[in-house]
Amino acid sequence: MKKIKKIWKTKIRVLLPNSVKRLLTKIGNRISPSDIYSTTSRDEFLLHMSKINKKQENSNAAQAWWRKQEDWNPYIIHKEYYNNMKNFINMFFVPHLSNDSVVCDLACACGDFSVLIADKVKQIDAFDLAESMINVAINTAKKKKINNIVFKQADALSIDLETNKYDAFMMLGLLTCIDDPYIIEIVKKVHDSMKDGAKLVLKDGLLINEVNTKYIYNSTNEYSAYYRTYDDYLSIFLNNGFSLLSHSLVESSHIYMFVFEKKRKHERIL
Numbered sequence: 001m002k003k004i005k006k007i008w009k010t011k012i013r014v015l016l017p018n019s020v021k022r023l024l025t026k027i028g029n030r031i032s033p034s035d036i037y038s039t040t041s042r043d044e045f046l047l048h049m050s051k052i053n054k055k056q057e058n059s060n061a062a063q064a065w066w067r068k069q070e071d072w073n074p075y076i077i078h079k080e081y082y083n084n085m086k087n088f089i090n091m092f093f094v095p096h097l098s099n100d101s102v103v104c105d106l107a108c109a110c111g112d113f114s115v116l117i118a119d120k121v122k123q124i125d126a127f128d129l130a131e132s133m134i135n136v137a138i139n140t141a142k143k144k145k146i147n148n149i150v151f152k153q154a155d156a157l158s159i160d161l162e163t164n165k166y167d168a169f170m171m172l173g174l175l176t177c178i179d180d181p182y183i184i185e186i187v188k189k190v191h192d193s194m195k196d197g198a199k200l201v202l203k204d205g206l207l208i209n210e211v212n213t214k215y216i217y218n219s220t221n222e223y224s225a226y227y228r229t230y231d232d233y234l235s236i237f238l239n240n241g242f243s244l245l246s247h248s249l250v251e252s253s254h255i256y257m258f259v260f261e262k263k264r265k266h267e268r269i270l
């Protein structure tokens with residue numbers, strides 16, 4: 001069975017057009033039953049994960065899943081949610097962009113949102129952990145004759161971002177994949193890479209009406225994620241040099257988007 005799966009993934013599936021791959025993923029998600037373990041205790045989660053896979057560094061379960069993904073698009077999950085995200089970006093983020101803007105898209109997946117704003121800005125540096133998705137993004141940009149996006153495989157945990165470089169920043173869905181000890185490190189790095197007054201658009205899966213982070217693991221497809229509360233998100237960003245400009249629920253059950261502004265020097269001292 002393992003051999004057949006490998007041949008399917010490495011020899012057959014890779015040759016299919018992206019639209020067919022996306023359709024197959026959608027069908028697969030619908031028919032495979034999901035067996036989700038969830039807890040509000042990080043220690044319990046790590047213990048659970050260590051029983052499942054002793055070799056893997058437990059706090060990296062989400063990273064391991066994403067690293068293997070070949071193609072991912074919010075469109076697969078929900079058309080309406082994708083349109084809501086686009087509307088939020090167009091309404092609350094795009095007005096802050098200009099044709100001089102240098103933008104970073106950290107965790108760009110297949111580049112859909114970089115492509116969306118490419119004609120409105122000067123340059124985009126777009127990074128993702130998954131090499132295959134970066135390759136999909138490069139091909140999409142090539143087909144669309146977009147040449148102001150540099151797509152590169154990189155890990156947000158270890159990437160060095162140039163200080164004071166970006167006029168605007170997109171971080172859509174990254175923090176849901178990142179375990180607690182590394183969150184502040186990433187937010188500080190993003191903050192330092194942005195110019196004073198620069199805008200950050202953020203999207204993540206949030207817990208509405210709950211008070212604790214939820215750690216989840218789906219044993220059917222090995223997906224795992226960290227869902228935090230709205231208050232957690234606010235305090236992470238407000239305590240690390242940002243102020244809140246806009247926010248909205250974009251998917252009815254739990255996906256939220258925010259626009260934050262990097263405080264200017266005189267505001268940071270206050």
Ligand SMILES: C[S@@+](CC[C@H](N)C(=O)[O-])C[C@H]1O[C@@H](n2cnc3c(N)ncnc32)[C@H](O)[C@@H]1O
Binds near residue numbers: 174
């Ligand atoms: C929920 S998806 C969001 C993708 C896209 N930004 C969007 O909103 O459609 C999360 C993305 O984060 C990427 N990712 C997860 N951990 C990462 C890391 N350590 N460094 C860079 N990217 C990472 C995944 O590969 C995936 O593309």
